[in-house]
Amino acid sequence: MEIILKTLFSSKEEELYILDCLSYLMMLMALATFLVLLFQNVPYGRYTSRKYGFPVNVKVAWFIQELPAFLVPLSLILWASPVKINVLPNQLLLGMYFCHYFQRSLIYPFLIRGGKPTPFASFALAFVFCIYNGYLQVRYLSHYADYPEGWVSHPCFITGSCLWLLGWITNLHSDHILRNLRRPGETGYKIPKGGVFEYVSGANFLGEMVEWAGFALAAQSIHSFAFAFFTFIVLSRRAIAHHEWYLEKFEDYPKSRKALIPFVF
Template sequence: MDYILKSLFSSEAEELYILDCSAYLLILMALLTFVTLLFENVPYGRYASSRYGFPVNVKFAWFVQELPAILVPFCLVFFTSASRTSHLPNQLLLCMYFCHYVQRSLIYPFLIRGGKPTPFVSFALAIVFCIFNGYLQTRYLSHYAEYPADWVTHPCFISGAILWFAGWLINVHSDHILRNLRKPGETGYKIPRGGLFEFVSGANFFGEITEWAGFALAGHSIHSLAFAFFTLVVLASRAMAHHKWYLTKFEDYPKSRKALLPFVF
């Protein structure tokens, strides 16, 4: 793996420069995505369309598209001279990253019940993103990120870690609620109840946004910030689309429920 990286970059300074540029590119991609999503829903699930390619089985799609977010980082951490992985702040931040994607790729897909197929374009774009972002986050943390020795006791790290953990719990619990909306043999959509769904339509999205906001606060870098910003743009759009859809679909949908931010938005 080191040989591959050395063949791609003439020096560590050049690779770090590319990582920095990639973070700014991710922010630009988020802004372009924001403009696009003003006119078009993300084509997946209830918004899937044949315009975006042939359908891919939803379990297979989730497993395969998220898997690079584990495999690429795993290779970078364990098969390169990852000089910063002996430092506690870097270890904890990498653990946050891996914890999310192990659940998302190796557990979540196999718990899905039913679910509409994923259009191929969405599937392919997700793979590209997971490779790109997996490299960006873990290469920076494993080889370049430098933190003070007492960073884990800094208010930014502590509050960020708490936010990350709270968001992870909300995300996992909300997915559990969505999976169990229908009893065996039932079809059709139902109104989510329980947990944060009592306050917002996009409880699962709120959880994941909170996760990566906490990760960005604890990580304190342009790389983690870019990831959090991209997540916010994409998932906030999904939450708004779901909220509008629920209001249209169900006459008895709770009018006090917000789209994403409890009591506010």
Template sequence: MDALLSRLFSSEEEELYILDCMAYSMVFMAACTFVTLLFENVPYGRYATSKYGFPVNVKFAWFVQEMPAFLVPLCLVVWTSSAKTSLLPNQLLIAMYFCHYVQRSLIYPFLIRGGKSTPFISFALAFVFCIYNGYMQIRYLSHYAEYPADWVTHPCFITGSVLWLVGWLVNVHSDHILRNLRKPRETGYKIPKGGMFEYVSGANFLGEITEWAGFALAGHSVHSSAFAIFTTVVLASRAVAHHKWYLAKFEDYPKTRKALIPFLF
């Protein structure tokens, strides 16, 4: 792996410059995505259409598209000279990242019950994004990120870590609620209840947004911040679309429930 990276980059300074450019490019992609999503829903799940390519089985799609977000970082940590992985702040941030993607790539796909197929274009874009982001996050944390010796006791790290944990728990719990909405052999959509779904329609999205916002605060880098911004743009749009859909679909949908932020939005 080191040999491959040394062929791609002439020096560590060049690679770090590329990592920074990748982060700023992700922020630009987030801006473009924000504009696009004003006119079009993210094309998967209930919003999937044939114009985005042939359908891919939902379990297969989630497993394959998320796997690079786990495997690329794993290779970077195991098979490269990971200069910073002996440092506690870097270890904890890397552990946060892996905790999410072990669950998302190795557990979540196999728990899916039913679910609509994913259009190929959505599947392919997600696959590429996971390679891109997995490399950017973990290469920076394992090889370049430098933090003060007392960073793990800094308010930013502590607050960010708590937010990450709360967000991860909300995300996992909300996915559990969604999986268990239907009894065996039941079909159709139901109103999700329990947990943060009592307050917002996009409880699972709120959890993941909170998770990566906490990661960005704890990581204190343009790379983690870019990922948090991109995640917020995509999932906030998804939450708003779901909220509108629920209101139109169910006459008895709770009128006090918000789209994404409890009591506010």
């Protein structure tokens, strides 16, 4: 792995420049995605359409598309001589990243109950993004991120870490509520209740957005900010679409419940 990377980049400065460029490109992609999502919902789940390619089993799709976000970074740690791996702030930030994607790639897909197939286009784009972002986040943290002494006690790191943990727990709990909406043998959609769903329709999305916003605050890099920004753009639109769908589908849907931000929006 290290030999391959040295072949691609002649110097550390060159690779760091490329990582920065990839971050800015991710933000541009987020803005382009925002414009597209103004006119089209993300084609998955209840919004699935065959015009976006042949269907892929939802469990298979989730497992394969998320796996690179875990395996690509893991290979960078094991075989690419990570010079920052013994630095505490870097270790903790890498731990946050791997904690999320271990659950998302190796546990979450096998907990899915039912679920509509994923169109191939959505599956392929998610697969490519996980490779892209996995390399970007972990290569920077394991090789280049340089934090001042005592950074783990800095208010930004402490606040960001707490937000990451809050978001991660919210995301896990919200996914648990969604999985258990139907009893065995039941089909169709139901109104989610409990937890943060009492306040917003997109509780699972809000959790993940808070998670990566906290990660970006703790990491203080353009790379982590780009990821948090991209996550916000995509998941906020999903939350709004879900909220509108629930209001149209269920006459008794709680009118006080917001789309994404409790009591606000």
